[in-house]
Amino acid sequence: MATSFSSRLLHLLRPSPFSASLRPTRIRPERRIFTSFAGPSENPRKEEIVVVGAGIAGLATALALHRVGVRSVVLEQGDSLRTGGTSLTLSKNGWRALDVLGVGDELRSKFLQIQRLVIRSEDGRELRSFSFKEEAPGQELRGVERRVLLETLASRLPPNTISFSSRLKSIERQGSEGTLLELDDGRRVLAEIVIACDGVHSPVAKWMGFSEPNYVGHCVFLGLGLYPDGQLFKPEVNYFYGRGMRAGFAPVSSTKVYWFITFNSPSPGPRTSDPYVLKKEALDLVRSWPQELPDVVQRTPEDGVVKTSLADRWLWPGFSPPSWANGVVVIGDAWHPMTPNLGQGACLALEDAVVLVSKLRGVIGGRRELIDQVLREYSKERWARVFPLTIRANLVGSLSQWENPVFCSFRNNIMIPKLVRLGRLVEHTNFECESLEPAGSA
Known part of the structure; x- marks a missing residue:
């Protein structure tokens, strides 16, 4: 059964294991945007700002x-x-x-805008x-392929921005000189400001x-069903609620449909690398559900099915460390990993990047005290x-x-049909980022 609220409060005060079984597909960006440092040397390379991690938060930053x-x-x-x-x-x-970052319209042209949300029970x-x-005017909801989002952000960066094969080995404060980052291959970088965007299992967050x-x-x-001849679904999100399990799908583009199946499990379980097994497990969960759902799963390439466990970190005041310390700051999943139930993980990472830079732009290159004050305000x-x-x-x-079954009956027959209001469900999306202009510009 899903974790109760009271037990959750107690559980969050101590760390617990979390495992993810994503199998990354490695695709090199089309144009050269990477840099390479010199080999190990006595003197580290000095950089004003180093971003750790080339995920959504890192590339957006x-x-x-x-x-x-x-x-x-x-x-x-x-x-x-x-x-x-x-x-x-x-x-x-x-x-x-994304509009502030200058890539919104390019991405909009590739993905469908969702018009409706339809909620059904497991029997259809x-x-x-x-x-x-009608119920949330001004809302804009689209499914976006993570690969396309990353490649689009990366394509707008100048040459010599990303250093691949640069795994962080250690991090150490060097007083007023900055933060020393040592990489696995022995290279060293001395950074004035370190912005850690290195994901859920962030080494920098652990160091902090x-x-x-x-x-x-x-x-x-999770997966993407492929329809080479075109998919015929309406531009809507379809949710299905069962007992201890829910699922859904939504068209992403004219040829791809995103789907998910979330199920209760007392533990993350062993990591499974066999793509055939993963797809079969996913199909077995929903074979008796409305046929369009297993059909979408069936159209997913075996190596395109992903299974992951869900985790979060609650930033308790007085218990959690600050997100910054002496010129080092963590953002995105490195700071506040959350479950995907509001669809806000990537959105908040993008917000983090824009808000942080809008605050930093006036103090970069300035005194350490000013930088730390800005990071404190940001946090x-x-x-x-x-x-x-x-x-x-x-x-x-x-x-x-x-x-x-009693709770599920209440949810399906009273809570969802009579109590849920869409406007209140999405009110958290009413956040506007300020525009980004160079410091000192009009």
Whole structure:
């Protein structure tokens, strides 16, 4: 059964294991945007800003810095962009951040805008449907392939921005000189500012005192169904609710349909690398559900099915470390990993990047005291946004994963049909990022 709220509060005060089984697909960007440092030497290479990690948060941060006229170096442990995963959901706030970064329209042209949300039970009975235009005017919801998002962000970076095969080995403060980063191959970089965007299991976050994220009691299968001759689905999200399991699908483009299956599990379980086994496990969960769902799963290439366990980190005031320390700051999943129940993980990472750079642009190259003051302000401002959303996403997931038949009946017959309001469900997406202009510009 999904983790109860009371037990969750106690569980979050101690770290617990979390495992993910993403199998990254490595695709090199089309144009050369990587750099290489010299080999090991006595004197480290000096950089004003180093971004650790070339995921969504890292590339967005580097692009935001570029747009305000500031050079950065991105250290990526992989030998190319790690474009694993399938699709992610971007709501209005995510698209506003992408507009500020200058890539919104390019991405919009590739992905369908979702018009409706339809909620059904596992037997196909419609419980409720919502029109975004009527009940949440101004909302913009699209499924976006993670690969395309990363490649688009990377393509806007200047040459010599990303250093691939640059795995972080250690990090050490060097007083007023900055932060020393040592890589696995012996190279060393001395950075004035370090922005850690190195994901859920961030080594930098661990160095700063953060515990591992906590497993929340359920896992998810993800994939993209392929329709070479064109898919015929309406531009809507279809959710299905069962006992201890939910699933859904939505068209991403004219030829691809994103799907997910979330199920309760007392532990993340062993990591499975056999693609045939993964796809069979996913299909077995929904074979008796409405036929369009297993059909979408069946159309997914075996090596395109992903299984991962869900985890989050609650940033308790007084218990969690600050997100910054002496010129080092963690953002995105490295700071606030959250469950995907609100579709806000990528959106908040994009927000983080834009907000951080908008605050830093006026003090980069200035005194350490000013930089730390800005990082402190950033941490306080963003904490007030990400902490409540992390809790809300967790609770939505717990309610959605009910197993008790009485609770499920209440959810399907009363809560969803009579109590849920779409406007309130998406009110957290009403966030506007300020534009990015070089410091001192009009």
